Amino acid sequence: MYIPRTDTSIHGVGWTVKIPKLAPSGHETITARAAKGLSLSTDELEALRKGVRDPDLVPLRPVKSIVWRMAKKHCFPSTQAQHFLRRHPYQSIRKAYEDAIRLLKSLHGKVGKKPINFRMAGRALHLIQDSFSPAHTARDAKQRIIFIRNFSCIGLSKAPKGHGFTDERDKISVSSKSATHAVAASHAYLRLLLVQEGRLRPALGTPGSLEEFIQRFLPLKGSTVPSKKRKPRHGPRPRPAPAPSIRTDPTPGFFYGLRRGDTLFDVARRAFGEGSLSFAKIINNSRFNQRFWGTTPAGERSWFPNGRISFNPRFICDVEAQRQVTGKAPGGRCFATIWIPPKADIEPF
Numbered sequence: 001m002y003i004p005r006t007d008t009s010i011h012g013v014g015w016t017v018k019i020p021k022l023a024p025s026g027h028e029t030i031t032a033r034a035a036k037g038l039s040l041s042t043d044e045l046e047a048l049r050k051g052v053r054d055p056d057l058v059p060l061r062p063v064k065s066i067v068w069r070m071a072k073k074h075c076f077p078s079t080q081a082q083h084f085l086r087r088h089p090y091q092s093i094r095k096a097y098e099d100a101i102r103l104l105k106s107l108h109g110k111v112g113k114k115p116i117n118f119r120m121a122g123r124a125l126h127l128i129q130d131s132f133s134p135a136h137t138a139r140d141a142k143q144r145i146i147f148i149r150n151f152s153c154i155g156l157s158k159a160p161k162g163h164g165f166t167d168e169r170d171k172i173s174v175s176s177k178s179a180t181h182a183v184a185a186s187h188a189y190l191r192l193l194l195v196q197e198g199r200l201r202p203a204l205g206t207p208g209s210l211e212e213f214i215q216r217f218l219p220l221k222g223s224t225v226p227s228k229k230r231k232p233r234h235g236p237r238p239r240p241a242p243a244p245s246i247r248t249d250p251t252p253g254f255f256y257g258l259r260r261g262d263t264l265f266d267v268a269r270r271a272f273g274e275g276s277l278s279f280a281k282i283i284n285n286s287r288f289n290q291r292f293w294g295t296t297p298a299g300e301r302s303w304f305p306n307g308r309i310s311f312n313p314r315f316i317c318d319v320e321a322q323r324q325v326t327g328k329a330p331g332g333r334c335f336a337t338i339w340i341p342p343k344a345d346i347e348p349f
């Protein structure tokens with residue numbers, strides 16, 4: 001929510017939309033940074049820029065009704081979700097969250113796939129970016145949303161709990177944590193659109209669907225797992241051991257997402273300091289990794305007679321889906337996320 005301010009001396013960027021001579025750019029800067037490296041055309045970038053500004057601006061003519069139209073954009077309960085805010089101070093956080101997510105899904109539907117409607121994508125980005133502004137929400141250390149503020153044009157809500165009329169928390173340096181997260185989320189959203197359009201290949205560990213995107217970047221604390229009715233149980237509840245996490249370098253006792261150019265012996269060497277056949281076998285023959293076995297290349301049959309991990313990107317991108325399966329991992333366009341056993345026969349689950 002941005003009211004044009006009269007000082008131009010701020011060198012950081014808030015989430016404010018740039019209005020010549022009045023307010024500094026915020027959404028535009030975040031969006032431009034997010035689009036870096038994605039090879040969007042000048043027209044596409046311009047459409048994005050317009051879209052990300054849409055929720056804050058109204059056309060300047062006719063002059064007569066500017067104030068009324070601005071009020072409609074910012075003050076009405078029905079427009080709060082577009083800025084990731086609560087309808088009114090009495091709406092519950094969960095309901096406000098659901099409103100915003102519903103709106104994001106509807107915008108995402110209008111973005112379409114072929115061709116991408118970048119103007120609409122910009123509007124979706126506005127909502128995503130606002131969710132990182134401390135003037136709009138509060139997030140915990142794990143970036144889960146724990147509070148959603150309300151903005152009231154008639155003074156019902158005030159900072160710090162609400163979003164102030166001109167809120168200092170909207171003025172944020174581009175290097176701040178919130179801005180960095182907003183850029184990262186916007187980048188991931190744009191990537192997702194390009195993957196869906198078929199212009200980019202999916203990358204391991206990046207959201208492959210809007211649902212995954214929401215879980216990753218817009219999680220509401222306490223509701224990441226859909227609430228199911230619990231069956232009454234007898235006796236103590238068995239606690240599943242936490243799954244080992246994924247490392248960016250092959251490390252014994254952790255998962256490792258294969259990358260282009262990796263080979264079995266090289267992974268073994270990086271994990272154990274030695275790329276010998278015995279270490280390669282420990283990795284290859286792990287019960288968990290057998291889901292990624294393909295036909296052994298002719299020259300390696302004597303070492304891996306039963307099958308060898310495929311180092312091609314032929315698996316489903318959802319790492320959870322790779323993990324949960326019994327039998328062969330489902331097909332797709334991503335690399336395997338393999339288990340690096342600390343020693344033979346030690347399995348992750």
Ligand SMILES: [Zn+2]
Pocket residue numbers: 001002055056082083126130
């Ligand atoms: Zn906004």
